[in-house]
Amino acid sequence: MKLSDPRILAALPQLGVECIGGASLAERTSLGIGGITDLLLIRRHDALPDLIVLLRDAGVAYKFLGGGTNLLVRDGELPWVVLQLAHQEPQVRLEGNSAHVYAAADLGRTVTFCAKNDLGGMEGLIGVPGTVGGALRMNAGAYGTQIGSYVRGVELYRAAEARIETLREKEISFEYRHTSFAPDDIMLAVKLELPSKPYREILQGIRICNEKRRSSQPLNQKSAGCIFKNPPGGSAGRIIDELGLKGFCVGDARVSDRHANFFVNAGRATCADMLRLIVQVRERVHAAYGAELENEVILWTE
Ligand SMILES: Cc1cc2nc3c(=O)[nH]c(=O)nc-3n(C[C@H](O)[C@H](O)[C@H](O)COP(=O)(O)OP(=O)(O)OC[C@H]3O[C@@H](n4cnc5c(N)ncnc54)[C@H](O)[C@@H]3O)c2cc1C
The missing domain is CATH 3.30.465.10 (Uridine Diphospho-n-acetylenolpyruvylglucosamine Reductase; domain 3)
Structure with a gap:
């Protein structure tokens, strides 16, 4: 989403907020998947309430980004802006x-x-x-x-x-x-x-x-860590592994050969590829064990 409301654009410098136009979420997430939007970098915590009131009054949807290591983000032009806190020293x-x-x-x-x-x-x-x-x-x-x-x-x-x-x-x-x-x-x-x-x-x-x-983990590949939470008393990785799904892929979205609960972007995986992989693995687990795996990865896919 491109911020165009003149009231918001005029207020950002006073609030100590920097607008990074056309920011790529693929470059800001560990999965390397995600579209483009304006990113608002917040330098002063006390500016947050005013910033959010401004966005809400103008009907601008927003999401909050940390380090982007537990996120699957949709592709293309994103329908919301992203807020992120700037580093403060000493941390x-x-x-x-x-x-x-x-x-x-x-x-x-x-x-x-x-x-x-x-x-x-x-x-x-x-x-x-x-x-x-x-x-x-x-x-x-x-x-x-x-x-x-x-x-x-x-x-x-x-x-x-x-x-x-x-x-x-x-x-x-x-x-x-x-x-x-x-x-x-x-x-x-x-x-x-x-x-x-x-x-x-x-x-x-x-x-x-x-x-x-x-x-035990594919640390040199793009992932969001564990895709599913462990079911009570069990291990999602072990269940997926037992079904022989290591290496199973949809496009470039792939179940890691190292750790079956890590799904990696092995090249140019799209959000749709990764979502399809998640759905298919969940369905197979449900069919075999009757267990409904819950996502650990947060989806920004709507
Ligand atoms: C290789 C790898 C290994 C991992 N291993 C583990 C592990 O062992 N254990 C584990 O728990 N996780 C693990 N993860 C997942 C991930 O690192 C954690 O969930 C991490 O805490 C996410 O932090 P983030 O700043 O990247 O959050 P993001 O991915 O940016 O955001 C995740 C969610 O938190 C929200 N959020 C972020 N910052 C804030 C904030 N300041 N206020 C409010 N909401 C916020 C976002 O809006 C989003 O909903 C792993 C990931 C990778 C890639």
């Missing part, structure tokens, strides 16, 4: 065992920074790409760790109230790849509380997790 500020982190911070770098300051616990999250905000939205987790376990408070834009608020730990619930945030809430910053641990020990844990990832 992490430490105070005893607390880490105050901006949502636009890279999750892996946050884990490393905290580790170097003898704050551990998040070793399992080291290889999860994307931003801290994206990790909060989905309660990202790996190898027995989930970000929600360390959250003590979240500063966010609450769409329902159209204002910025801070929620405390007890006001948020974190479950397996699910949180109680409203779909249009926008996380701005988080306070994490992390256990003290010697750097050497944390590094050991990080190395083990990195090695597990390297040996």
